[in-house]
Amino acid sequence: MKFVIPFVISVTLLTLALTGYASFRDVVANKSVAVDSLSGEIQQRSDATSRIVAARSALGELAGNETAVQNHFVSQAGVVHFINDLQGRGSALGTTVDIASVAATSDKQRPMLRLAINIRGTFDAVLRTLGSIEYAPYDLSITRLSLNLDVKGAWVASADLSVGSTPVGAAVATTTSS
Numbered sequence: 001m002k003f004v005i006p007f008v009i010s011v012t013l014l015t016l017a018l019t020g021y022a023s024f025r026d027v028v029a030n031k032s033v034a035v036d037s038l039s040g041e042i043q044q045r046s047d048a049t050s051r052i053v054a055a056r057s058a059l060g061e062l063a064g065n066e067t068a069v070q071n072h073f074v075s076q077a078g079v080v081h082f083i084n085d086l087q088g089r090g091s092a093l094g095t096t097v098d099i100a101s102v103a104a105t106s107d108k109q110r111p112m113l114r115l116a117i118n119i120r121g122t123f124d125a126v127l128r129t130l131g132s133i134e135y136a137p138y139d140l141s142i143t144r145l146s147l148n149l150d151v152k153g154a155w156v157a158s159a160d161l162s163v164g165s166t167p168v169g170a171a172v173a174t175t176t177s178s
Contacts, residue, residue: 072139073164074113076104082163086117086133095121095129100158104165111165119157126155139164 074082083099090097100116119129134142144160
């Protein structure tokens with residue numbers, strides 16, 4: 001009898017300990033499932049955030065590229081600046097660039113400005129000016145060209161230019177990343 005009471009107490013305590021262990025094990029297992037679920041959600045949101053950051057970066061780069069491309073076109077509102085640029089190119093190369101006419105096309109798909117110009121100067125200077133205009137950073141093509149010697153001994157190049165344009169009111173979209 002002396003060993004029975006301690007044995008019963010030991011078995012009771014062992015049973016209580018095993019029951020407690022099993023209960024806490026179930027609680028920990030349920031919490032582990034919840035942690036795994038939350039971890040999956042965090043990973044999904046982290047991936048979504050990474051995609052958003054990448055998209056914002058791409059949009060910012062695209063806006064920069066769009067601005068760079070847009071600079072190759074002359075807006076109808078910016079035609080005076082373009083004409084001043086042509087005349088400045090001619091002046092820097094020793095010629096006079098006169099604008100005979102400017103007209104905008106009505107084509108909505110590919111708007112263009114049509115310019116008729118006359119370049120007056122020495123033969124070398126006229127050809128250098130034509131090259132400078134032709135290779136200017138614009139969507140520009142020379143559609144007609146004639147070269148003549150005038151009565152004063154100066155060379156005159158008469159050219160028709162087609163310059164890519166943007167319609168009035170068209171603005172370059174810019175995106176700011178937060």
